[in-house]
Amino acid sequence: MPLAPSQSLLEDFIFHWKAITHYFINNKDEKCPVQESNISSHLDNMLVILEQEEYQTERNQTGPCMEHLLQHKILETLQTLGKADCPPGMKQLVLGFFTNLLGKIQQPLLPHVNVYKPVHRLIKCCGDVKAGPTEKEEIQFLCLVCAKLKETPYLINFFLEDPKTSSSSGRGSRGGLKKKVSIDPSKMEFSLMNSLLSLVQSPDTRIAVKACEGMLLCASLPEKSSADCIVGNTHLADFLAERLCLLYNALPLSMDPVDVDSVEAKWGLDVSSDADDTNAFHGKRQLISLVSWFDYCDQVIKVAYSSIGDAVASALLDRFLLPILEPLLLQTSEVGILTSTSHLCKFVKMCESRQLLAVLVSFILGNDASEEQQHDLDQHKLRQRLIERCNHLSDEICIMSLKLFETLLLKSNEHVIKNLVLRNLETRAYYNRQPMTLVQAKGSENISSNSGNDRDNLSNGPENFEPELEFDDDFQTKRLLPTGEDSDFSSESGSPRKMTEEEEVQMGIHKLVNCFLILVPEEARSSLSGDVGYDMYLREAHRQFRDCTVNCLPYDWPNYVTPLEKCPPNPSFCEGAFLKVLFDKLLRMLDQPYEVNLQVTSVIAKIALFPHPHIQEYFLDPFLPAAPGCRTLFTVLSKVVSDLSTRASSISDFQKQVMLVRRQLMGLVEDQQK
Incomplete structure (x- = not known):
């Protein structure tokens, strides 16, 4: 007996679809839940047939089953049934079918008018009921649409519509699109974003998180039309x-x-429970x-x-x-x-x-970038108050305020350093314009040019520079240079040789570093030469300077200081509110808690890292001929050291005590006792 010929995929597909339509024709009980019908299995079989057909069909070719689905507007019919949720639970099945169809079928479906129109209408049905039973399926469907739009951003224009004509839009796919694009995008409706905004308020954390992801995808689309619509006609x-x-x-x-x-x-x-959290508060x-x-x-x-x-x-x-x-x-x-x-x-x-x-x-x-003036009230009240609190009676508030400014200085934003420091240094008003010796002028115009001067140049520094501090290219200073760099500055035979320009620059930096190092006298130092830890400091300094330089690359700063002849004549220097409070705190180092001093020096160190020639000149050049009444970092530190020397002379075994405290702070005392 001959076997009946097997049905084609198209015949199977039509069979399952007719079974669904017959159910709605013959079933009069609208309250009967969809779970009691075979609709779910028929939809699953239709999807399997479409996947099988695509696997058997050449790439970029549409099979007869898919053509039947598109030509007979099956998706529009399903969307209508899903919106009505009749029978109860139908919306859940329709959402699942749309999600699986768009996710599993490889060929692009959204550009088809008979796909994006029902998809758009189904999007509007999502999020209309808070904490509804179909939230899970809704968010899965919406996130899949977002992912598809992220892959092909221009498709977003299919999902923007004029709210006044939304009920009749889309008569003709391409013509309808042109009509929409001609409308002001900021007045168009973006149903996808609106539905996500509804679902992000779901009490179910999982739904809310997925909605956030969908909103992020929509916001990141590189389409001006969708961006204008989100800004002008959504509540994002x-x-x-x-x-x-x-x-x-x-x-x-x-x-x-x-x-x-x-x-x-x-x-x-x-999310962890409070009982599992060892650091709960x-x-x-x-x-x-x-x-x-x-x-x-x-x-x-x-x-x-x-x-x-x-x-x-x-x-x-x-x-x-x-x-x-x-x-x-x-x-x-x-x-x-x-x-x-x-x-x-x-x-x-x-x-x-x-x-x-x-x-x-x-x-x-605030936004002010003009030079500050003496005794002027800060026009930005919050800035003024925060700077004042860096000198607050409460050490905690002082430290927290300083940390805030340090955090700002670490960010890549030019206005931070300009507003706090640089705007007061741009005219080089800190520089003494009075006649000076040729050596002074040459030594102060550029930090690197100090390399050509001999050791007698130390006498040309600020008045606060102690004359008894002798310049010494000792072990400590050599440790500050990379290994091997100091070996070229003298020959083993003792015969001098002419240095190259690069070596002169290195020697100039060498001298500047030494000026700061020898500020603290031997009897006040907390470590011996073999315990200075300069290697660690140097590595960290290199890292911080590299990070700061990278942050400053977009600023287009000059490589050299502005020549004095191009600066305003006879300017009055104002260090500004921020530098004033920092230098005042630095002067009181010996009377402040250790934690406050750490924070003050940390902020000053961050400022000194900025690769602007005026900042480097003002903060790091000990040979700078400062204008009358002008404080620099070097002069302030000199006063602190002078005060330290006076106090140390009245304390017995001062160096022993200082060395002990240093080892305690480094956690080395216990190891020593063992």
Whole structure:
């Protein structure tokens, strides 16, 4: 008996689709759940047939089953059934079918009018019910669409529509698209982003995290039309800012700065119980939520189209920084000051996006870049208050304020160093314009030119430079140079030879370093020559200078100081509020706690790293002929050392005590006792 011929894939496909349509024709019970029907298995079989057909068909060819699906608008029919959720549970099946179809079929489907139109309508159905039973399927579907748009960004134009004509849009695929593009994109509706904004508020953390990922993908699309639409006709920027405000207001009023600095952003589901946390503290969960959301906002700004990033950063300024954080920073309560400053420092430290960093810098320092004047009140109140707190009676507030400025200086933003330091050095008003010797002029015009002067040039330095400090190319200074570099400056035979220009530059640097090294007299030093640790210091200094130089590459700074003839004549020098408080703190080193001194010297060291010729001249040239009344780093340190020598003479066994304290700070005392 002959076997009946097997059905073709197309016949099987039509059979399963007709089985679904017959169910709706014959079934009159609208309340019967879809699980009691065979609709799910028929949809699964249709998908398997489409996959099998694609596997058997040549690449870039459409098989008869796929053509049948497109020509008979099967997806539009399914979308209508899913939207009505009839029978109950149908929406879940339709979402799963759309997700699997777009995800498993390799050929591009979204450009087809009979695909993107039902997909767009189904997108609008997502997120309409909070905590709905289909949230999982909705977010999977939306994230898949986002991924497809990320692969082919121009397709986003199919999903932007005029809200006034959304009900009748799309009559004709290509013509409809042209009509949409002619409309102002900022007034068009972006249903995909709106649905994601609804789902990100889901109580299910997994759904919310996936929605955040989808929003990030949409914001990063390199299409101006979608960016204009997101900025002009969605609530993305406002939502991100409002959520940040909500999370910040949930924090305790008092928090330890150490705890604030210790937490890290945790995206996703990396959540541990308080019982498992060995470093738990009050408000930790709320703080983690805050920094995680801030990090998300920062990442959105970083990867988003530039106009979206600007809009989000502006919203954070207008809705969070100015109305919420600024009043807390300006309050008088010491506990509140300490807590809010530590939060701000954490935000600056975490920030990676250029636009948000610019907003934070402007919020903290203002936008003024003109030279400061003596006795002028700072026009930016927050900047003035934060600088004043670097000299606060509370050591904790002082340290926290200094840490904030140090964190700012580590960021790649030219306005930070210009606003705090450089704007007061640009005219070289710190330089004494009075007539001087030729040697002085040559030695001060450029740090590297000091290499040609002999040791008598030390007498041409500032008045505070102690005459009894003799210049000595000792072991300590040689250790500051890379191995082998000091060997070329003298020959073993003792006969002098003419140095090259590069060697002269090295010798000049050698002398400058020695000037700072020999400031501290032998009897006040805390270590012997074999225990100085210069190798470690030098490696760290090289690393920090390299990082700072990389950050400053976009600034287009000059390589040489501005010639005096091009500077304004007879200027009055103002070191500025920031340098004034730093030098004042440096002068009081002997009367301040160790922790404060560490922070002060750390900030000054960060400033001295900047590769601007005026900063290097003002901070690092001990031969600088300073203008009358002008303090430099070298003159301030000279006064500190002079005071140290006076006090040390009245303390018995001073050097022994200092050496012991140094070893205690380095954790070496216990090893020595053993």
